[in-house]
Amino acid sequence: MIVSNSAVSNYICLHDKVYSFFGGNNYLGLADNPLLKRAAINSIEKYGLNFAAARQTTGTSEIHTELEKLLATFKNKEDAVVFGSGYMGNRILLTALGGNYSSVFMDEFSHSSIKEGIPSDISEILVYNHCDPDHLEGLLKANNKGKPLIITDGVFSLTGEIAPLDKIHALSEKYGAIIVVDDAHSTGVLGKNGRGTPEHFNLESATNIYQTETMSKAGGVYGGFIAGDRELTGKIREKSSTYLASTSLPPPLVSASAASVTIMMQHTELRTSLHRNLKMIIDGVRKLGYLTFSRETPIIPLCFKLKETAEELSEFLKEHGIIVPFIIYPVNTGMYVLRITVSSVHTLEQIGELLAVLGIWINDNGSRNDQICC
Ligand SMILES: Cc1ncc(COP(=O)(O)O)c(C=O)c1O
Incomplete structure (x- = not known):
């Protein structure tokens, strides 16, 4: 180490x-980056180190709502929700999407936060060969009773490969699946505007693709977020106990993230x-x-x-x-x-x-x- x-x-x-x-x-x-560090220092001076509460109790401040607006602009979505870490994102999203799927199809090299994020009431979890749409299709065909959700890293953390989202998306249309992409390593990196794998594959208008993202990698800061329409962000705020029962992102991280998103959009x-x-x-x-x-x-x-x-x-x-x-x-x-x-x-x-x-x-x-x- x-x-x-x-x-x-x-x-x-x-x-x-x-x-x-x-x-x-x-x-x-x-x-x-000096601008991010300055934003964090100013934020500590004004707000202290921690709001010391969950978002829906007394842990939401003006800087959280400003950051969420900025992230929504960056991602060209209606809204965004920020929370403690990228790792929490898959659990939060998979819970919020509850009721929309009954089985999960997951790449074999999926990040541990994906594996641990699948809710315990989902018993049908099928693992497809790494980046292999043909194998995925075989599994979708053979297990076609429920409502499928396909989940993959956008960029794989160890191998650096980009998931074949174009092919996965074609399969999702054929088999009526929704898709979750963990874009921890793609945000700020892939796509003309740095919006990640869907933008890279020109799939930004696809309504069945959801992303989990983090500020901790290209963003240079820390904290997870999910951007989407208000229906989705509303469900996260209502349904996810991971979101509801954890302390909100601390002030220096929120303010530095806002500075980082501005830089990612402008530079x-x-x-x-x-x-x-x-x-x-x-x-x-x-x-x-x-x-x-x-x-x-x-x-x-x-x-x-x-x-x-x-x-x-x-x-x-x-x-x-x-x-x-x-x-x-x-x-x-x-x-x-x-x-x-x-x-x-x-x-x-x-x-x-x-x-x-x-x-x-x-x-x-x-x-x-x-x-x-x-
Ligand atoms: C694919 C993937 N998802 C989620 C995470 C967790 O993100 P964070 O470290 O920002 O909590 C990581 C990184 O560590 C990752 O590589």
Whole structure:
């Protein structure tokens, strides 16, 4: 495990030594942004650290409602609801949608918050092969009695793949399903306006697609949200005990999130540089002979059959002043993953250094050949 003693940006300090950093999920480099930090400090000065109550009791403040309006504008939806964390989002949404589905079809690499978010009264849970619409269709065909809900990560947290939402959506129309996309890693990253996977696939007008989102990754802050029409947000506010019985998002996070959403809407050049950087790394690692699942997201995993190989490569990079963490994470992929992540604030020089060191390692170790890729 990495223990830092600095802010997390394109550089990081470990034991007071500075390293070039290609880890975490700070895709737009906002986690250390001065405007966000100033917003948080001002908010603490005005509102303190915590409203110390659930939203529907005394925990809602003017800054929550302002943030929700801003998020609705960002997402081009009627309304939005913010709550304590992205992790809570799947539970909140799946509860609010209760009555609209009786079975769940879930990608096998789904994030743990999806698996744990399925309400206990849903007994029919079918797991389809990772990113495999044909297998999903087989399951939908064979289990066609109830009302299906299909759930998937939008961008997979470990492999960086984009779920085939276009194909899943076509199936949803054929089989009368609703879709939930966990867009934790897509918000701010995918789509012209950073609205995530539906925008990426030009599916924003589809009325049967729901998203769960977080401010903790590209947003650089913390806190979960769901945007949608008023019927949906009303159900969340009425029906979800996770939402109703948890303390509201604290003031500094609410105010920093509002600053972050404003930046994500106004500064589209952040997404442009992110996509330039991620393309350089994906093309670069492939050219060197590494295999990776990632094609157009900032999560660029190098996957190995042997734990030792992933650990060794991570250590080798560290010896050369670069941190790319070997990831231990509760998503069962059966692989050992060195997870390179890129942000819009990485410099071309940093990317060049990363590729140069990866080049040295593969020249010396490429013959081991225990890499995995689809
Ligand atoms: C796919 C996915 N969903 C949900 C979450 C939880 O979001 P948060 O960490 O903001 O609570 C994460 C991240 O950690 C994630 O990767």
